[in-house]
Amino acid sequence: MSSTELTESAGPPPGDSGQSSATPTRRTFIATTTAVGGAVVAGGLIAGTSLVDAQEAAAADAVPSSRVSLTVNGTRRTVTVDNRTSLLDLLREHLGLTGSKKGCNAGACGACTVLVDGERVNSCLTLAVRLDGAEITTIEGLAEDDRLHPLQQAFIDQDAFQCGYCTPGQILSGVGCIQEGHTGSPEEIREWMSGNICRCGCYVKIVRAVEQTAPRK
Amino acid sequence: MHPFSFTKVSDTREALDAGRRGGRYIAGGTTLVDLMRETVERPETLVDITGLPLREVSVTERGGLRVGALVRMAEAATHPKVRTLYPVISQALELSASAQLRNMATIGGNIMQRTRCTYFRDVTAACNKREPGSGCAARVGFNRAHAILGTSDQCVATHPSDVAVAFAALDATVHLLGPEGERHVPFLDFLLKPGSTPHREQALQRGELITAVEIPAHPRPLKSGYLKVRDRQSYEFALTSAAVALHVRGGVIREAKAAAGGVGTVPWKLSTVERHLIGERPSEALWAEAARHAADGAHPLEHNGFKVELLRRTVERQLRIVGGAK
Numbered sequence: 001m002s003s004t005e006l007t008e009s010a011g012p013p014p015g016d017s018g019q020s021s022a023t024p025t026r027r028t029f030i031a032t033t034t035a036v037g038g039a040v041v042a043g044g045l046i047a048g049t050s051l052v053d054a055q056e057a058a059a060a061d062a063v064p065s066s067r068v069s070l071t072v073n074g075t076r077r078t079v080t081v082d083n084r085t086s087l088l089d090l091l092r093e094h095l096g097l098t099g100s101k102k103g104c105n106a107g108a109c110g111a112c113t114v115l116v117d118g119e120r121v122n123s124c125l126t127l128a129v130r131l132d133g134a135e136i137t138t139i140e141g142l143a144e145d146d147r148l149h150p151l152q153q154a155f156i157d158q159d160a161f162q163c164g165y166c167t168p169g170q171i172l173s174g175v176g177c178i179q180e181g182h183t184g185s186p187e188e189i190r191e192w193m194s195g196n197i198c199r200c201g202c203y204v205k206i207v208r209a210v211e212q213t214a215p216r217k
Numbered sequence: 218m219h220p221f222s223f224t225k226v227s228d229t230r231e232a233l234d235a236g237r238r239g240g241r242y243i244a245g246g247t248t249l250v251d252l253m254r255e256t257v258e259r260p261e262t263l264v265d266i267t268g269l270p271l272r273e274v275s276v277t278e279r280g281g282l283r284v285g286a287l288v289r290m291a292e293a294a295t296h297p298k299v300r301t302l303y304p305v306i307s308q309a310l311e312l313s314a315s316a317q318l319r320n321m322a323t324i325g326g327n328i329m330q331r332t333r334c335t336y337f338r339d340v341t342a343a344c345n346k347r348e349p350g351s352g353c354a355a356r357v358g359f360n361r362a363h364a365i366l367g368t369s370d371q372c373v374a375t376h377p378s379d380v381a382v383a384f385a386a387l388d389a390t391v392h393l394l395g396p397e398g399e400r401h402v403p404f405l406d407f408l409l410k411p412g413s414t415p416h417r418e419q420a421l422q423r424g425e426l427i428t429a430v431e432i433p434a435h436p437r438p439l440k441s442g443y444l445k446v447r448d449r450q451s452y453e454f455a456l457t458s459a460a461v462a463l464h465v466r467g468g469v470i471r472e473a474k475a476a477a478g479g480v481g482t483v484p485w486k487l488s489t490v491e492r493h494l495i496g497e498r499p500s501e502a503l504w505a506e507a508a509r510h511a512a513d514g515a516h517p518l519e520h521n522g523f524k525v526e527l528l529r530r531t532v533e534r535q536l537r538i539v540g541g542a543k
Contacts, residue, residue: 064221082220105254110315122247122318125250130267192316193316194316
């Protein structure tokens with residue numbers, strides 16, 4: 001387990017810093033291509049931190065903030081955050097872990113689902129300041145080296161997505177659903193996965209992917 | 218979201234001190250954080266109470282059930298005592314929200330949750346609950362999901378909880394701890410109808426803390442269950458719902474408990490329905506006759522008149538499910 005210390009004014013998040021500029025990531029590719037249509041939007045994406053972030057950093061002395069130590073995907077992180085920061089924003093904007101998605105930002109879509117101490121929760125409604133000592137697992141932490149988590153593989157096998165935006169949340173929620181043992185039938189899986197909305201309507205295949213991964217009864 | 222200071226407390230004395238100074242308690246946070254983001258809620262200080270020792274489910278000496286305020290919805294729903302003694306509570310919980318939210322939200326927070334009225338959540342709309350005296354946009358607006366019972370000319374917002382409907386049916390008691398000590402408030406007195414003060418939603422004094430919800434002992438065997446009717450089958454608030462518990466001995470209904478959700482400004486106790494059931498023999502005709510009184514006193518609005526008949530049918534169906542068809 002490695003240990004890093006970051007503050008809000010830290011440089012580029014670790015997710016981007018390891019990338020060679022010659023091989024654009026999906027993220028920088030999108031940012032670059034978006035720049036044609038909207039430089040302001042692209043600027044936020046390229047930096048990996050939003051404009052909101054910069055404002056927060058500038059106002060860091062003025063707004064109440066707290067220091068939090070938590071473990072994200074096995075790595076201990078100590079961060080100072082504005083008390084208003086959600087776990088989702090901590091992951092995406094501060095730690096560069098952009099796999100968890102912001103859909104509704106109100107607990108109504110499930111795109112932000114992560115595991116906190118092994119249980120699935122909506123990271124958009126979780127204040128980071130409350131997570132001192134917690135263990136977080138995001139989509140970036142599911143695979144072991146080059147071996148995908150069985151549910152990740154199942155989503156590929158079953159072709160369980162189209163646009164992919166809800167997929168990280170679906171997979172983390174599916175991991176929780178399987179751990180909780182709510183996989184007795186397709187109907188049970190549907191009910192216990194209902195906190196994750198898929199606007200592409202891939203529900204049938206998502207249920208199959210969860211079924212494929214669940215232990216046989 | 219407005220800035221706020223944050224403190225985490227480790228014992229109830231510390232919590233009450235912080236509460237008395239105006240701190241706002243936060244447990245699961247699933248309603249509060251959402252409303253803070255909409256700037257409907259603007260607490261200056263959040264007091265994290267999740268470290269307090271209020272996470273027990275226990276059977277009381279008299280055979281009732283005491284559920285700690287910080288027991289999470291998922292934990293309460295799957296607790297063996299809750300499942301066996303009061304299926305209506307487990308069902309109401311598992312038909313609420315989503316698995317993720319049930320892992321976060323607590324029993325105390327659930328009964329404290331605020332209405333889903335869209336005008337309440339929109340800070341640009343008139344809302345007497347959010348801003349006393351500003352008016353009620355829902356009365357003349359899109360009010361399909363709003364209340365038909367317990368309304369006033371000031372407010373027509375529903376209470377959104379499912380498990381609170383089960384608590385109301387079962388004559389639960391809310392345990393409170395304040396600077397003056399402990400007190401117990403009947404569930405039906407704890408949640409307040411809007412009247413002329415819709416911004417006052419609970420019978421809580423400043424700094425008071427919910428410590429538990431207690432369900433009194435009921436005669437056994439007790440059959441119970443919860444039925445929820447909504448626009449989509451899962452992960453949605455109720456249009457109508459019914460919590461029913463029946464004790465039948467010697468072929469006669471000796472005790473009947475019923476309440477409705479999705480229709481009232483507070484969980485709606487169906488006292489008239491209960492009275493029509495007690496002393497009678499279960500039959501199809503009885504369920505229909507009792508359920509005809511489920512919407513007594515209703516005042517439908519422009520868009521929610523359908524709830525009157527839907528409520529009667531919801532209650533009738535749930536009486537049949539719990540009581541059996543004879």
